Amino acid sequence: MRIATVLRAPLAVALASLLGLLLLGAASEEEPAGAPSGVDPSRLPAAARSSLPLIIDLTARHCPELPPVWVVAQVQAESGWDAAATSGDAAGLYQFDERNWTAAGGDRWGSVPPPPGADVTDARSHLRVAIPWVCANLRAVTGHLAATGKPADPLDAMLVCHIAGCRRVAQSATGIPEAGEAGCGLRCAQLIRGYLGSVHGYLDRYAAPADPPPPGDRAPAEPADPAPAAPQAPVVPYAGGPGGCTLPDPTGGRCLTGATRHGLETAAAVFGGWRDGPVIRSAGCWDAHAWNPRSDHPRGQACDLFPTQPGVFPEGAELAAGWRLAEWFRSNAGPLRVKYLIWQGRYWDPGVTDSGGWGRRYTGGGVYDVRDATGGHYDHLHVSFAE
Known part of the structure; x- marks a missing residue:
């Protein structure tokens, strides 16, 4: 039946x-x-x-x-x-x-x-x-x-x-x-x-295939060599805190959940800051995202971390920095309560098996143009937190 x-x-x-x-x-x-x-x-x-x-x-x-x-x-x-x-x-x-x-x-x-x-x-x-x-x-x-x-x-x-x-x-x-x-x-x-x-x-x-931008205008979806090893600094697990979007968002948004604030602060400590740092050049967390109401951003449960300028396909050291960041969050998904990651046209969550590369192909959900540097999450790592 x-x-x-x-x-x-x-x-x-x-x-x-x-x-x-x-x-x-x-x-x-x-x-x-x-x-x-x-x-x-x-x-x-x-x-x-x-x-x-x-x-x-x-x-x-x-x-x-x-x-x-x-x-x-x-x-x-x-x-x-x-x-x-x-x-x-x-x-x-x-x-x-x-x-x-x-x-x-x-x-x-x-x-x-x-x-x-x-x-x-x-x-x-x-x-x-x-x-x-x-x-x-x-x-x-x-x-x-x-x-x-x-x-x-x-x-x-x-x-x-x-x-x-x-x-x-x-x-x-x-x-x-x-x-x-x-x-x-x-x-x-x-x-x-x-x-x-x-x-x-x-x-x-x-889902429509994630057609990449023309060669020469973008970085490859996967690094030519394995991503540099993630930093080995110890990570303090998220121990819980006040429920809901109640904590200040240091990136300028309205509010963050406890897990999101903890994840942002931990990444900043490991990678030398989240504003003009050697790995994270800029970050944005809470946002209304009126075009995508199912996003975690207006719930204070997500941050976008940019290893390059917004709208730019990263190359060289910036691309490597983005991969270090992505691998670090993936390696520490449990203690940091990571819900999912999107980076370089790929999607990963703790239940996803790698398919054709890191995670699986990101489709954009019918909302984002995955050929675009921002829509395909080439210029930033999106991190959503489970609470």
């Missing part, structure tokens, strides 16, 4: 349980005109490829914080892009049941499964109804996570909403329920994790 059929709870009821947090999860600024969709059309099933222009249009106009590649990947996990797919009382690309479909604005079916010609089984009609509904879930959980400081990525929490009900997000400690919380037993938690894993697998499959 499909995951959606096993776990799906009425989303209209679940959204109400978030106590109106839609108001907190306001839409981000739209991406600039011509921003990449983040999707490689050549990798898509034919049905997804034909629907991609509509997906890009709907997300750009109504939900810019929902990357098109996430729509493509979630629908693939739900229905395999079979618009007529049915499973139990669920139907269509996103596998809605009739209650949620009509709550989203679709027509009643009159029978289960829906009759031929029903709007829920027409791909274009389905996407026009479903994408705003999924976006409402995304905005609800974005507001909830920001208000509570839970560490889940809003897009992952959106998936939990869809597969198991938004109350699982609201009643869990992190936004992703573990067995024994939010009314979720072991089987429930396993199915949710499996669903998220499936969608992420399709994200990797369908």
Whole structure:
């Protein structure tokens, strides 16, 4: 039996349980005109490829914080892009049941499964109804996570909403329920994790390749020789502290969490400062990041550390300095509570196995142009902290 059929709870009821947090999860600024969709059309099933222009249009106009590649990947996990797919009382690309479909604005079916010609089984009609509904879930959980400081990525929490009900997000400690919380037993938690894993697998499959800038205008994604050894100075583990974004941000932002402030100060001590230092030339931590509301920066949980000038592809000593910094954070991820790193067009977190180089290819999530020095994280190391 499909995951959606096993776990799906009425989303209209679940959204109400978030106590109106839609108001907190306001839409981000739209991406600039011509921003990449983040999707490689050549990798898509034919049905997804034909629907991609509509997906890009709907997300750009109504939900810019929902990357098109996430729509493509979630629908693939739900229905395999079979618009007529049915499973139990669920139907269509996103596998809605009739209650949620009509709550989203679709027509009643009159029978289960829906009759031929029903709007829920027409791909274009389905996407026009479903994408705003999924976006409402995304905005609800974005507001909830920001208000509570839970560490889940809003897009992952959106998936939990869809597969198991938004109350699982609201009643869990992190936004992703573990067995024994939010009314979720072991089987429930396993199915949710499996669903998220499936969608992420399709994200990797369908994401646009990170085409590098032209030769001569960029540094290589990997150093020609192994990165210099990380400094051996002892690292004091983060011992915990006040919750939330409450500490001053010395880089000029609004606030930082305890782990972020500790990580920044520890790196500065090891590498000779974070402003005009021999390794870190400049740094920025808290930032509103209105174009990317799921970023850790507005939560005070991330810093960008620049071994070169912003907008410049580092070379020579600056590139080597960046690799020293990246390797040091990776080596000390546990004691420093590092959540993930992005550097030189690559992404790494403690659960990632190296694939084709350091970490895995960074896709930009449909938000950033990975060919750009800043968008691809060539000019800076992004460090996110788990608390």
